[in-house]
Amino acid sequence: MVLWAGFLGALAPGAGCTSSGGAQSCPVAPVDPPCPDAAPSFAEDVYPQVFQPACVRCHSPTGEESKTPLTSYQQIYGAGGVTAKEIYFQVFQACLMPPPSGPELLSDVQRQKLLDWFACGAPDD
Numbered sequence: 001m002v003l004w005a006g007f008l009g010a011l012a013p014g015a016g017c018t019s020s021g022g023a024q025s026c027p028v029a030p031v032d033p034p035c036p037d038a039a040p041s042f043a044e045d046v047y048p049q050v051f052q053p054a055c056v057r058c059h060s061p062t063g064e065e066s067k068t069p070l071t072s073y074q075q076i077y078g079a080g081g082v083t084a085k086e087i088y089f090q091v092f093q094a095c096l097m098p099p100p101s102g103p104e105l106l107s108d109v110q111r112q113k114l115l116d117w118f119a120c121g122a123p124d125d
């Protein structure tokens with residue numbers, strides 16, 4: 001996935017978050033994360049285990065807070081990956097999503113699943 005590797009590479013060098021001592025552990029995202037043999041499925045792993053529990057309360061058409069719904073692959077991948085890029089930035093680099101002050105903190109397992117999915121080119125499966 002050369003294009004996607006470029007996408008991550010363009011965002012990742014030198015960036016990343018360190019744990020600030022808050023409730024959310026936010027380790028530095030690797031610059032060029034490998035795609036695992038067992039790539040996570042969007043429909044079976046990433047959506048129900050990450051987006052649904054951690055994002056959708058706020059990011060839905062009737063969301064409590066955000067006007068950006070994240071309830072389908074199209075909404076998450078967005079126009080040619082624009083939304084996905086923003087998600088990667090917010091979660092792995094700025095550490096602002098999900099909000100560190102809220103109840104929807106991501107576990108290490110959830111973060112890894114999302115990172116693996118990005119590293120595998122964010123397949124719609």
Ligand code: HEC
Nearest residue numbers: 054055058059065066067068086087090097098099102104
């Ligand atoms: C407690 C509510 C809440 C949760 C949970 C939450 N967000 Fe957000 N998010 C917001 C708000 C509020 C904004 C900024 C204002 C807006 O989008 O309307 C925002 C902004 C964003 C943005 C920047 C683009 C935008 O919509 O302005 C992205 C990308 C994003 N969130 C992704 C996520 C992801 C991915 C998750 C889950 C891992 C998540 N958020 C969980 C409330 C939330």
